[in-house]
Amino acid sequence: MFKKITNLFTAITFVAVTSLFGFSASAQTPIVIKLSHVVAENTPKGQASLKFKELAEKKLPGKVQVQVFPNSQLFGDAKEMEALLLNDVQIIAPSLSKFDRYTKKIQVFDLPFIFKDADAALKFENSKEGKALLKSMEDKGLIGLNYWANGMRHFAANKDFRVPADIKGLKFRIQASDVYESLMKAFGANGQKMAFAEVYQALQTGVVDGQENSFSNMYSQKFHEVQKTIVETNHGILDYMVVVNAKWWNGLPADVKKGLTEAMNEATIFNNQIAKQKNDEARAAIEAAGKAKIVKLTDAQLAEWKKAVQPVYKQFEAEIGADLIKAAQASSNPAQPKAEKAKDKK
Numbered sequence: 001m002f003k004k005i006t007n008l009f010t011a012i013t014f015v016a017v018t019s020l021f022g023f024s025a026s027a028q029t030p031i032v033i034k035l036s037h038v039v040a041e042n043t044p045k046g047q048a049s050l051k052f053k054e055l056a057e058k059k060l061p062g063k064v065q066v067q068v069f070p071n072s073q074l075f076g077d078a079k080e081m082e083a084l085l086l087n088d089v090q091i092i093a094p095s096l097s098k099f100d101r102y103t104k105k106i107q108v109f110d111l112p113f114i115f116k117d118a119d120a121a122l123k124f125e126n127s128k129e130g131k132a133l134l135k136s137m138e139d140k141g142l143i144g145l146n147y148w149a150n151g152m153r154h155f156a157a158n159k160d161f162r163v164p165a166d167i168k169g170l171k172f173r174i175q176a177s178d179v180y181e182s183l184m185k186a187f188g189a190n191g192q193k194m195a196f197a198e199v200y201q202a203l204q205t206g207v208v209d210g211q212e213n214s215f216s217n218m219y220s221q222k223f224h225e226v227q228k229t230i231v232e233t234n235h236g237i238l239d240y241m242v243v244v245n246a247k248w249w250n251g252l253p254a255d256v257k258k259g260l261t262e263a264m265n266e267a268t269i270f271n272n273q274i275a276k277q278k279n280d281e282a283r284a285a286i287e288a289a290g291k292a293k294i295v296k297l298t299d300a301q302l303a304e305w306k307k308a309v310q311p312v313y314k315q316f317e318a319e320i321g322a323d324l325i326k327a328a329q330a331s332s333n334p335a336q337p338k339a340e341k342a343k344d345k346k
């Protein structure tokens with residue numbers, strides 16, 4: 001009995017003391033940060049988001065709580081940008097194809113065959129022009145923190161095809177990108193803008209005949225189960241911009257902003273290290289599943305795709321800017337050996 005009373009007394013004293021002092025660090029209400037995205041967890045973006053959560057909470061113990069919502073669970077494509085601007089979510093990472101309402105210049109990333117491979121895209125993202133694009137939407141309330149890589153995009157359809165003439169008249173799901181809409185027209189096909197979460201069903205029910213995406217997205221969403229042929233066109237890059245609500249970000253305490261910036265930079269390195277491996281694994285898994293056939297193009301077939309896209313460059317050059325297009329194209333040039341660079345300067 002006496003022991004029970006002592007325990008009760010100790011408990012009451014503990015509660016009283018902790019309430020009195022407002023118990024500093026451990027009782028501080030953490031800033032809740034919602035990070036929403038539309039892909040599966042086992043993708044570069046899915047893994048990088050979890051890595052960011054782990055790092056941010058480790059660097060800022062008790063100060064932040066990061067909640068990650070994958071697979072369009074919280075917001076899908078149509079709503080996530082609006083939700084960010086309303087501060088209903090604080091961090092999103094849409095693909096670069098989904099920003100053309102906020103800046104026309106970003107359409108440079110969607111120009112077909114502008115990057116010879118994923119490394120060239122990364123080089124452009126890290127260039128002065130690429131970094132400037134991160135800051136180009138601040139007046140619209142968005143700040144880009146970093147780019148996250150996924151991988152190259154390929155076309156797939158529910159029929160056998162090799163060249164643009166084979167997909168004439170077919171309907172393809174595209175992301176919310178005017179460049180892609182024009183691209184499909186250039187092939188004589190129809191592009192239908194559609195949220196990512198709706199694509200599997202649209203393919204399964206025949207609402208669309210095909211789609212284009214990275215291997216990682218096709219595999220994790222099981223698109224290969226409802227497609228006959230995937231042609232390795234490598235026609236574009238599927239990378240992301242991690243964006244935050246500018247007002248929210250600028251209003252964060254300095255130490256929190258610093259910790260989040262560091263966590264984001266480290267999560268970006270992690271993302272870019274795993275992106276290629278995740279896409280290679282997904283490609284191998286699609287082949288092993290034996291449902292959709294993956295086809296490589298001959299040089300002559302690839303030349304047909306490249307020829308067909310020329311009108312798209314003409315159409316978007318004025319909006320994007322010829323200089324920016326040139327800068328992006330230059331990232332595919334082989335690096336000049338140092339000796340030659342020195343000679344050129346003389």
Ligand code: LMR
Pocket residue numbers: 038039093094095150175195196213217238
């Ligand atoms: C798509 O809509 O196909 C992609 O942007 C999805 C994603 O975020 O990778």
